[in-house]
Amino acid sequence: MNLLDYMPSRRRFLIGSAMAGGAAMVAGCARGAGGGPGGSGDPIAAYRTPYKYGQLVLEGSHREGAFDQKAVDCPFVFYHDGRFNLLYTGWDGTGYQTGRAVSDDLVNWTRAGIMLARDPNDPVTRYNISCASILRENELYSPGRLIRVDGRYLAAWHAYPSPGYEQGAAVIGLAWSDDLVNWERTDPILRAEDGADWERGGLYKPYIVKDGDTYLLYYNAKTTGNPWKEQTGLATSKDLKTWTRYPGNPIIRNGEPGVSGDSWFASDPVVYTHQGEWSLFYFGRAKDGKCREYLALGDDPLHFDKVAEPLIDIGAPGSIDEHFAHKPSLVYHDGALYHFYTAVSGKYPDDLRGITVARSKPW
Template identity: 65%
Template sequence: MQDSLSRRAMLAGSSAAAGTLLLPGNALANGHGASDPVAPFRTPYKLGRLILGGSKVAGSFDEKAVDCPFVFRHEGRFYLTYVGFDGTGYQTGIAVSDDLVNWQRQGVILARDPSDPVTRFNVASASILRETEMHAPGELIRVNGEYVCAWHAYPSPGYEEGPAVIGLAFSRDLRTWRRGPPILRAQDGAAWERGGLYKPYLVKHGNQFLLYYNAKTAEKDWHEQTGVAVSTDLKTWRRHPGNPILRNGAPPAPDSRFASDPVVMTHQGRWAMFYFGLSGTDYKARDLLALGRDPFTFHKVDEVMIDVGKPGSVDDGYAHKPSVIFWKGDLYHFYTAVSGPYPNDVRGISVCRSRPWS
């Protein structure tokens, strides 16, 4: 069934009556030893401001808010794809930077199509196939001479309204994309994903392509978990029989409601899944981490990688939707920061890193 509330409105209404969550760990704590397996993934130092927010330009695709960062390196510069919200729905834009802090908007790269029943209101590129090793430069990978992005689209106007589908698009220049048909639909999946699909993250592993994605159950007060589908040709996809591979924790875990928005990397023989959790106790969203020895089995780390900020900060509501890149010895962790009460909340993109800011 289709939910009657958007994800954003449902969570805002729930958080008003929520209590305080006591977390088992804190990524901002110091004093971890060199043998600590989580150490390479920590980015405790927040910039403390948005690096990209709603443009506030009337009629622009990102007038109201920006969301869902995806960062990579290309031709000697850094690029960030993001989705912009204009009051009707999502479209995808791109920004460029030389230092990962100061960004210049470059406009829309994936626009909605009013003539297409799938993307007439929304189309959000969530990832482009890139190097998977966390300490690699973050360059994109071509398949048959083309870049490949994974997108999702919601069927109704508004902020993430209705059961979304997932598809792929292809480009030779990162500006003009040839969008293919949906490859995953909610109605073809199991009960855990029957309510709709969310952010896809595409990985190449050997001769296989792995498409990680989160999805929701069909009830009004839904849960979100993460699964994966596998392909050898980017056309025929098979859902992993062990889905969901990342499940909700038991209350009061910080992912007891949502275990969402996977970003999957490798590092020194291990697999790492950055994701965000939503607590069913305080209804705050935080970035979390799970580690594994293969791309299908992950064990959650018992600490928060990015926590929400103090009242009045840019991320006092949510600090979620990760994207990471390594540069000059530092790991940078981009995320969607949300502050203030709904419906007047401010949604934009911020960053933290593994070394203090000067």
């Protein structure tokens, strides 16, 4: 499919006005009626997960020298070999590496070790490598079963070039595996210096999707300078080697300064389909410095309308997500939609960063 084949299929019924330089905001629209399983008159019922678990399901291991000693971040949940799997980024004070955990119930997780480790001999991944996604089924109401490409699993990662917390302009690459344990990394496929101004500061979390014969790689990126801004765009490919940035990037832009919850960051996209509708979950960061989970909906994988309200808001003072509720990953299990995210509480640099979950039915 050609990029030009993706065209909005109908005029959307919007409430509210277009964001400055960004996607339209919707407070409710003539889409998604009936919601998910069970039905509802709420136009975004299929996407709501209001019931927070209230505790971390995974946090830093606190083991001296471990790759995830200090914190865990960036969940990606999928189903494989009869169990749920959780990819996560571990932070040891030097850089990022990617770990995996397994669970039967999506709440109790057992660490399964490093999945992608940094390589001291590789100038790209000598300090960091964070695997943000593996190609999986697109359907929102699914357990997220993996999809093989020519018999192998396909993952997308990003890596920062310098030691420290997100230091330098990160690049994006792919990796291949037969068993989810041993991975063969490609050279970077996207670099910040090849992009537009909105992404020259560095590339962040890549999320890979396949639609027909086209691969879609969603990612967020930042501007240069400090403070920077983050927005979300995508690149496409037919062969996983030649990638073309979408000319309409960024597809999720910062909202109105001082007003919108994503006026500073519109980041960490994950994308699903449900009943013919495309959903893009992301987090926004606003003037108050807090991070919240947001949602945008579309008729195709390129054009999205933002939902005005936060999908998951920060918690009360003293709660595990009092500062940040961000970085989504969703799966469906046992009659409920589970929305995993990174929660942050406490005071930097001694804050607590870990992974928690909310779902569509009470606990």
